[in-house]
Ligand SMILES: NC(=O)C1=CN([C@@H]2O[C@H](COP(=O)(O)OP(=O)(O)OC[C@H]3O[C@@H](n4cnc5c(N)ncnc54)[C@H](O)[C@@H]3O)[C@@H](O)[C@H]2O)C=CC1
């Protein structure tokens with residue numbers, strides 16, 4: 001008998017065909033109010049779930065007594081109650097690795113955009129404000145040769161270090177759970193305490209997961225340690241940062257600029273002060289959002305789900 005899978009993310013035709021060949025699929029196209037209703041109605045029959053961007057807590061999981069596996073189309077797993085999934089012996093999987101390079105590209109795009117004021121100045125050109133040779137008031141700051149600070153030296157942190165070290169001649173300093181000698185050797189990187197990194201780095205980049213330990217890690221005290229010429233980049237998760245403290249740091253000139261792909265609440269509120277600051281580049285959580293990478297992530301999630309439902313060990317177990 002085929003098992004029942006609930007998808008809350010659309011898949012490409014080839015992946016859909018693969019999944020449908022082996023399982024009964026219920027597709028929920030959008031997680032709006034109606035989609036959530038459909039999800040609740042489908043959960044009692046579900047053996048497998050596949051999707052992203054849904055807070056999957058005990059309340060929802062309790063609607064799914066037959067659930068065996070959840071395949072997240074993401075590397076971050078902060079949306080899942082992992083302890084409860086484990087207690088219920090439900091296999092959670094994620095998609096590490098396949099999105100690493102693309103997400104590091106996004107990080108570097110934010111570094112370049114903030115340092116060279118790409119978005120702010122492109123808007124001025126579009127608005128007809130470029131009417132004479134530009135002066136220092138439109139100058140940016142160099143990226144090459146500046147100190148790159150990475151908080152969370154994992155897969156994406158390393159890919160960022162690679163770009164900074166080999167591509168831009170940047171000295172790399174990092175803070176992580178523990179020192180990483182192989183990374184230090186490869187990128188001539190140096191370990192720092194969190195506070196030392198915040199004081200020393202020209203670019204402070206977050207590439208660590210959202211966990212109970214990292215929630216709110218970068219707050220008012222952390223921004224107070226940064227320098228007025230520092231640029232803050234967040235491609236990790238919004239809740240690692242105290243957003244109100246970050247807004248205050250930007251308003252008071254405690255830091256030069258911020259490049260933000262993730263926010264405390266997503267989508268970002270249209271009234272957020274961040275949207276009225278020339279020195280903020282805000283993107284809509286596009287870290288892994290390329291055609292190629294999103295397909296690779298979906299393929300990885302389908303592989304994981306089918307393996308788990310077949311009683312095999314999936315390639316990317318989380319619990
Ligand atoms: N903006 C976006 O679209 C994307 C965001 N992400 C986020 O990036 C995160 C990192 O992804 P990967 O590099 O693949 O994960 P990873 O597990 O390879 O790296 C995370 C690193 O952070 C370190 N870390 C964990 N807790 C820490 C703490 N309390 N203090 C210091 N370091 C700590 C770990 O030791 C590890 O080295 C994901 O969990 C996800 O939240 C990932 C992909 C796309």
Ligand SMILES: O=C(O)C(=O)CO
Pocket residue numbers: 073074075076077099287288289
């Ligand atoms: O994979 C993740 O964790 C993301 O944030 C989206 O790619």
